[in-house]
Amino acid sequence: MQVDSTTASGCSSWYYYVTMPMPASTFTIAVGSWTEMKPETCFSNTLATERAFSLSEADFRHVGICGHMEYPCRFQNASATTQKVIPYRVFVPECLQRACQETLLQLISPCLSAAHSVLGTHPFSRLDVLIVPANFPSLGMASPHIIFLSQSTLTGASQLCGTRLCHEIAHAWFGLAIGARDWTEEWLSEGFATHLEDVFWAEAQQLAPHEAQEQQELRACLRWRRLQDEVRDSSEELQVLRPNKEKTGHVSDSGSSVIKHGLNPEKVFMQVHYLKGYFLLRFLAKRLGDDIYFSFLKKFVHTFHGQLILSQDFLQMLLESIPEEKRVELSVENIFQDWLESSGIPQPLQTERQAPAGCELVRLVGAEVAKWIRVNRRPRKRKRGKEVFEKLLPDQLVLLLELLLEQKALSPQTLQSLEKTYHLPEQDAEVRHRWCELIVKHKYTRAYKEVEKFLQEDQAMGVYLYGELMVGEDARQQQLAHRCFQLTREQMDRATAEVVSEMLF
Numbered sequence: 001m002q003v004d005s006t007t008a009s010g011c012s013s014w015y016y017y018v019t020m021p022m023p024a025s026t027f028t029i030a031v032g033s034w035t036e037m038k039p040e041t042c043f044s045n046t047l048a049t050e051r052a053f054s055l056s057e058a059d060f061r062h063v064g065i066c067g068h069m070e071y072p073c074r075f076q077n078a079s080a081t082t083q084k085v086i087p088y089r090v091f092v093p094e095c096l097q098r099a100c101q102e103t104l105l106q107l108i109s110p111c112l113s114a115a116h117s118v119l120g121t122h123p124f125s126r127l128d129v130l131i132v133p134a135n136f137p138s139l140g141m142a143s144p145h146i147i148f149l150s151q152s153t154l155t156g157a158s159q160l161c162g163t164r165l166c167h168e169i170a171h172a173w174f175g176l177a178i179g180a181r182d183w184t185e186e187w188l189s190e191g192f193a194t195h196l197e198d199v200f201w202a203e204a205q206q207l208a209p210h211e212a213q214e215q216q217e218l219r220a221c222l223r224w225r226r227l228q229d230e231v232r233d234s235s236e237e238l239q240v241l242r243p244n245k246e247k248t249g250h251v252s253d254s255g256s257s258v259i260k261h262g263l264n265p266e267k268v269f270m271q272v273h274y275l276k277g278y279f280l281l282r283f284l285a286k287r288l289g290d291d292i293y294f295s296f297l298k299k300f301v302h303t304f305h306g307q308l309i310l311s312q313d314f315l316q317m318l319l320e321s322i323p324e325e326k327r328v329e330l331s332v333e334n335i336f337q338d339w340l341e342s343s344g345i346p347q348p349l350q351t352e353r354q355a356p357a358g359c360e361l362v363r364l365v366g367a368e369v370a371k372w373i374r375v376n377r378r379p380r381k382r383k384r385g386k387e388v389f390e391k392l393l394p395d396q397l398v399l400l401l402e403l404l405l406e407q408k409a410l411s412p413q414t415l416q417s418l419e420k421t422y423h424l425p426e427q428d429a430e431v432r433h434r435w436c437e438l439i440v441k442h443k444y445t446r447a448y449k450e451v452e453k454f455l456q457e458d459q460a461m462g463v464y465l466y467g468e469l470m471v472g473e474d475a476r477q478q479q480l481a482h483r484c485f486q487l488t489r490e491q492m493d494r495a496t497a498e499v500v501s502e503m504l505f
Helices: 046-051 096-104 106-117 160-168 187-204 209-233 271-287 290-304 312-323 332-340 345-354 359-377 392-404 412-422 429-441 445-457 463-471 475-488 494-504
Strands: 004-007 012-016 035-037 089-093 127-132 140-143 146-150 179-180 307-309
Touching: 012 146, 012 332, 035 096, 089 096, 096 106, 106 127, 106 160, 106 187, 106 290, 140 160, 146 160, 146 187, 160 187, 160 209, 160 392, 179 187, 187 271, 187 312, 187 429, 209 392, 271 290, 271 332, 290 312, 307 312, 312 332, 332 345, 359 392, 359 412, 392 429, 392 445, 412 429, 412 475, 429 445, 429 463, 445 463, 463 475, 463 494, 475 494
Parallel strands: 089 127, 127 146, 179 307
Antiparallel strands: 004 012, 035 089, 140 146
16 A cells, blocks of 8 residues: 655655555565556556555454454455456666566556466555566565566566566465465465466466466476476485474474574575475376366465465365365375475476376477487588478477587587577577576687676576586686676675675685
């Protein structure tokens, strides 16, 4: 909620508050210079309009219906429950207005509507979306009534912006309206948001069921590869989603608790809680069927909004709500053991990925990789039998480049052809990140300018590129890394700067 006031001296003051109790960890404030972008069909940002979507005193009369302390709850307000798109505003630096107009402004309404169709009532009455600069340490962050999106999401096609927006919108339910009672259980926020971003995004695009499934299988393939990398490159103790086990949620007699691994800087850059949480929820949805699973999810949100929960709250209610024949081999204890309290890759997931569902989008990428391998092996002067390459989606390009990264050597001619065929410098940040990895691995010097640009303009994603530039002991690459760090370190997020510094010195 926003209240404006103007003093006698002409100075304006804005007071912000939310009508529901929120953990202090969700508080955020943005200070800077932004321009408000007006969508073609926009909501007025006057106080009168906002009050139209506010709740009356009568809406306090739901004691015993909701499980939270008393506040004006949207879940018990008839007009709020049917509101598919809440009022929103978009703020952007002047230099990014065109990029915002072409991507973000077209996506907010369909993404909000998609979220409502999946989960129901929006927990908050309004939303501001703020584009933040290159030194913001992640691609996005959600707080009550506001979403921060990195400027990196505005480049290339709309997919990266759309999926990240959907991820942050999902946090309104999982992370804000429903929070983890024990902070070690981050998967309750990030796992849900990662799983739901695919569901929201497919709904926002109005994909047919088979198209949505293809897109989601492709993204599952990419996340499977990422999880394997995380498990291989991190310590086992950091791979456990419920590290406190039976002591999860316990507090001392003094009322204090200890956040395990809370001060470990390595954990900040890990995605295990995103990925293993995502795969657990995907496993449950497939096991139960989408209709049963998402019907339950609406029920769960309606029951637990405004509360802090533990893993067992979700799992126990799920298993109690589903038909008995769907519970075969499913129990809270088994899920704890297989998914939440063990390091490495859960056994059910290993079994599933050994025989993954057929995906035409993935198969097509495999065929394209085979073409590029043939091109790379072909003698330079041979021009007969020129390969014809298919047009690929951004996620397909990410997979293609990851698979080509596994090749021992790619010639400069092959890399140049790749760059031209897919217009790689113009793609979204996810694609360009993999392209930069290829450039560094194969010392493709003519494209070093792309690596420099990425490290300066996409800082949230460029951290590990510094390590790759240093590990090869190539003097020119190391100089590039040091030069970029010197240019950006003063504006860089402190924790990120410390990690990069350790890589370089």
